[in-house]
Amino acid sequence: MKFDRIVRTTCPYCGVGCQIELNVIDEKIISTGAPENSAPNFGRLCAKGRFGTDFTHHHSRLKMPLIRKDIDKGLRFPVGVEGFREASWDEALNLAADRIAETYKKSGGEAFGTFCCAKATNEDNYLFQKFARSTLKTNNVDHCARLCHAASVAGLQKALGSSAMSNSIAEMKDLEVFIVTGSNTTETHPVISTFMREAVVKNGAKLIVIDPRKIEMTNFAVLHLQHKPGTDVALFQAMANVIIKGKLYNTNFINSRTEGFELYSKNLDKFTPEWAEIITGVPSDDIKEAAEIYAKANTAAVYWGMGISQSVHGTDNTISIANLALLCGHLGRSGTGLNPLRGQNNVQGCSDTGGLPAYYSGYQSVSDNEIKLKFEAKWNTHLNNKPGLTTLEMSDAAGSGLITDFIILGENPLMSEPDLNAARHHFSKLKNVIMIDIFFNESAEYADIIFPAASFAEKDGTFTNSDRRVQLIRPAFDTPGEAKVDWKIIQELALKVESRLDRKESSGFEFSSASEIWDEMAELVSPFGGISHSRLEKEGGVHWPCPLENHSGTPYLFSDTFPRGKGLFNVLELRLESEQPTSEYPYILSTGRILYHWHGGTMTRRSVLDKIYPKALAEINPEDAEKDGLQDGQTVTVSSLRGSVSVELKVSGRSPKGVIFIPIHFSETIVNELTNDLRDPVAKIPDFKISAVKIIQQSSSLT
Numbered sequence: 001m002k003f004d005r006i007v008r009t010t011c012p013y014c015g016v017g018c019q020i021e022l023n024v025i026d027e028k029i030i031s032t033g034a035p036e037n038s039a040p041n042f043g044r045l046c047a048k049g050r051f052g053t054d055f056t057h058h059h060s061r062l063k064m065p066l067i068r069k070d071i072d073k074g075l076r077f078p079v080g081v082e083g084f085r086e087a088s089w090d091e092a093l094n095l096a097a098d099r100i101a102e103t104y105k106k107s108g109g110e111a112f113g114t115f116c117c118a119k120a121t122n123e124d125n126y127l128f129q130k131f132a133r134s135t136l137k138t139n140n141v142d143h144c145a146r147l148c149h150a151a152s153v154a155g156l157q158k159a160l161g162s163s164a165m166s167n168s169i170a171e172m173k174d175l176e177v178f179i180v181t182g183s184n185t186t187e188t189h190p191v192i193s194t195f196m197r198e199a200v201v202k203n204g205a206k207l208i209v210i211d212p213r214k215i216e217m218t219n220f221a222v223l224h225l226q227h228k229p230g231t232d233v234a235l236f237q238a239m240a241n242v243i244i245k246g247k248l249y250n251t252n253f254i255n256s257r258t259e260g261f262e263l264y265s266k267n268l269d270k271f272t273p274e275w276a277e278i279i280t281g282v283p284s285d286d287i288k289e290a291a292e293i294y295a296k297a298n299t300a301a302v303y304w305g306m307g308i309s310q311s312v313h314g315t316d317n318t319i320s321i322a323n324l325a326l327l328c329g330h331l332g333r334s335g336t337g338l339n340p341l342r343g344q345n346n347v348q349g350c351s352d353t354g355g356l357p358a359y360y361s362g363y364q365s366v367s368d369n370e371i372k373l374k375f376e377a378k379w380n381t382h383l384n385n386k387p388g389l390t391t392l393e394m395s396d397a398a399g400s401g402l403i404t405d406f407i408i409l410g411e412n413p414l415m416s417e418p419d420l421n422a423a424r425h426h427f428s429k430l431k432n433v434i435m436i437d438i439f440f441n442e443s444a445e446y447a448d449i450i451f452p453a454a455s456f457a458e459k460d461g462t463f464t465n466s467d468r469r470v471q472l473i474r475p476a477f478d479t480p481g482e483a484k485v486d487w488k489i490i491q492e493l494a495l496k497v498e499s500r501l502d503r504k505e506s507s508g509f510e511f512s513s514a515s516e517i518w519d520e521m522a523e524l525v526s527p528f529g530g531i532s533h534s535r536l537e538k539e540g541g542v543h544w545p546c547p548l549e550n551h552s553g554t555p556y557l558f559s560d561t562f563p564r565g566k567g568l569f570n571v572l573e574l575r576l577e578s579e580q581p582t583s584e585y586p587y588i589l590s591t592g593r594i595l596y597h598w599h600g601g602t603m604t605r606r607s608v609l610d611k612i613y614p615k616a617l618a619e620i621n622p623e624d625a626e627k628d629g630l631q632d633g634q635t636v637t638v639s640s641l642r643g644s645v646s647v648e649l650k651v652s653g654r655s656p657k658g659v660i661f662i663p664i665h666f667s668e669t670i671v672n673e674l675t676n677d678l679r680d681p682v683a684k685i686p687d688f689k690i691s692a693v694k695i696i697q698q699s700s701s702l703t
């Protein structure tokens, strides 16, 4: 077929960061391909990259700014898109700027809560956090990473002083031994899963899967440790116990590169595999075998996802894995490492660029005076050194009236936060809600002003994938209607707010391209210093840290040292603090993903993918179905202490006994009506994988 254009860019869905070619006819993507010779995917794409980019020309794309019709009544309840009227850019921007300036003058910067966007570019996010910090003087900046790898970040920071994935995707096909835990890799990082499977099938690599569900990766595993949800610390500590008792640890590595071993190893005595069997349900012999396979390998890597992070024990879970890697010296070499698989296409970049409450771009602390001075000099303004609130803390502060204004760049908190009835109540108290998105999503129901943004296929800039590879995106066609590129919307809003606040200093928002924005950031963040758009254009992606133009980038970290110096062993105790099933709510609800859909479905449910998988299916174990008289295909009500949803059952051996798994993607079955808001004390991440629920037969399905 002859295309009008073939545009090489980066997939907008997951953190693998596949290089993709958009085949364009009549200003629409009609198919996609993938270049054979480019990392990270070398010609491979999953269903979303192949078939899921058609959302870009869906008729419901936002094309004009929208203003809530009853904006002056001061009421906030959900209204559909009919509750809004189209407005010119001038009117909408002026109104938004008036309202923001009014709040600032009355209540100061702390009255704002701002959300960055892990789907938008590094340049969009850099400018957005600059707007929050420099114009609004608040560090209340966060994004969906808080609901995602926050606990991996907290745990790895404690152990190593760095939180990014340590090793590269390119190493995966040559793995020797690897553990996949709390990651349903075939559905959530599909192209990575093909490299992992290749390692097993072609090289005889040994895979150990540690997951309560019998996910597809178990078909390739030598061992599947099917533990009870929420018992990871017991399991990993018991593996460490086996390694210490059998003297299978790496003495050289421990002596030269770590600290805290004595205390840590003493505390492990009680964590025997026999004890762990009682807590986790995993046979002690399997725990021993897993420990031996991992410890005896020359190189071994661990990959993990939300099963580890989204937990009240998420930070401890991560630390228990980091302890194992330090014990065996499986760090700092190819084929080893501690690898949290990052979720969104640019969640790595959204954190790197400063979409976090305690850090400027490049993880530079907002409370460090020298760093503050550096940013003040570059941005020509005064900054606030008080770390801001996290996503869920901003929601709490909205509920209590401390925050009155939310400014949301491409997120959908009213699908993605836990206990949505509480979250909606918090939203309803806000004075101003301003959003920038490509679609009218569930959160938009509560907005006052919505700005229409360009999608990934209509702009340039960069995304940073899961292995820290910065890659270009390129425009394939114009934005629909009057939609604009995110950074231009932020720029125009910032300039208008600054002028209303009579800022004398130069505003620092005078950019004429995404590449100029990158350059400003690279001046402030030394690990980005050697990366520029023109270099990426010539070379393809570059892994940061890359401090100089002649530096080739860093595929794997920690070859000589850790950012905190020595790797730290941390003593852990077992906490079991999740919501426990009761006689009234006897099932554990586990929530997560399926291959064909993305989060709240804003994009994939507007794609041909929705025809393949049109509704939520809740997996339950055949024995549970039999016990409770439930059938495959039956529609049931699932209720927790917080809410109820209706869902069709799929009886499947994938779910362990006592667990019901419901995907997060469907607005007809909003699973976060059910989830609870218990949070990890350090990372503040919610316990998305464990809520107590009951399954109720609907009367119509009994007749």
Ligand SMILES: Nc1nc2c(c(=O)[nH]1)N[C@H]1C(S)=C(S)[C@@H](COP(=O)(O)OP(=O)(O)OC[C@H]3O[C@@H](n4cnc5c(=O)[nH]c(N)nc54)[C@H](O)[C@@H]3O)O[C@H]1N2
Pocket: 014, 015, 148, 149, 181, 182, 183, 184, 185, 187, 188, 189, 210, 211, 212, 213, 215, 228, 229, 230, 231, 232, 304, 305, 306, 307, 308, 342, 343, 344, 590, 591, 592, 593, 594, 595, 596, 597, 598, 599, 689
């Ligand atoms: N198709 C698709 N792909 C995606 C996304 C999407 O929405 N759709 N989202 C992206 C994003 S942002 C992210 S963060 C990633 C997430 O990627 P994953 O982390 O792979 O996604 P989840 O479906 O949340 O699966 C987590 C796994 O944890 C297991 N689990 C549940 N409880 C526990 C436990 O207590 N311990 C352990 N060890 N495991 C447990 C589940 O059985 C499941 O296999 O996916 C990314 N990729």
Ligand SMILES: Nc1nc2c(c(=O)[nH]1)N[C@H]1C(S)=C(S)[C@@H](COP(=O)(O)OP(=O)(O)OC[C@H]3O[C@@H](n4cnc5c(=O)[nH]c(N)nc54)[C@H](O)[C@@H]3O)O[C@H]1N2
Pocket: 117, 118, 119, 120, 121, 144, 145, 147, 148, 149, 306, 310, 343, 344, 409, 410, 411, 412, 413, 415, 416, 417, 418, 436, 437, 438, 439, 441, 453, 454, 455, 456, 486, 591, 592, 593, 598, 599, 600, 601, 602, 603, 664, 671, 672, 675, 688
């Ligand atoms: N129960 C439960 N809840 C969960 C999870 C779970 O496992 N279980 N997982 C959590 C995790 S890991 C994550 S990451 C969060 C995800 O939570 P969110 O980030 O809130 O979810 P998305 O649906 O990805 O929202 C992205 C929004 O960005 C918009 N968008 C896309 N491209 C662009 C663009 O270029 N510019 C702009 N401005 N907007 C754009 C989309 O239309 C959409 O509205 O959900 C969390 N919630």
Ligand code: SF4
Pocket: 011, 012, 013, 014, 015, 016, 017, 018, 041, 044, 045, 046, 047, 048, 049, 050, 189, 190, 191, 192
């Ligand atoms: S694996 Fe991820 S980046 Fe690659 S095509 Fe699929 S969704 Fe896109």
Ligand SMILES: [Mo]
Pocket: 144, 147, 148, 149, 343, 344
């Ligand atoms: Mo995520």
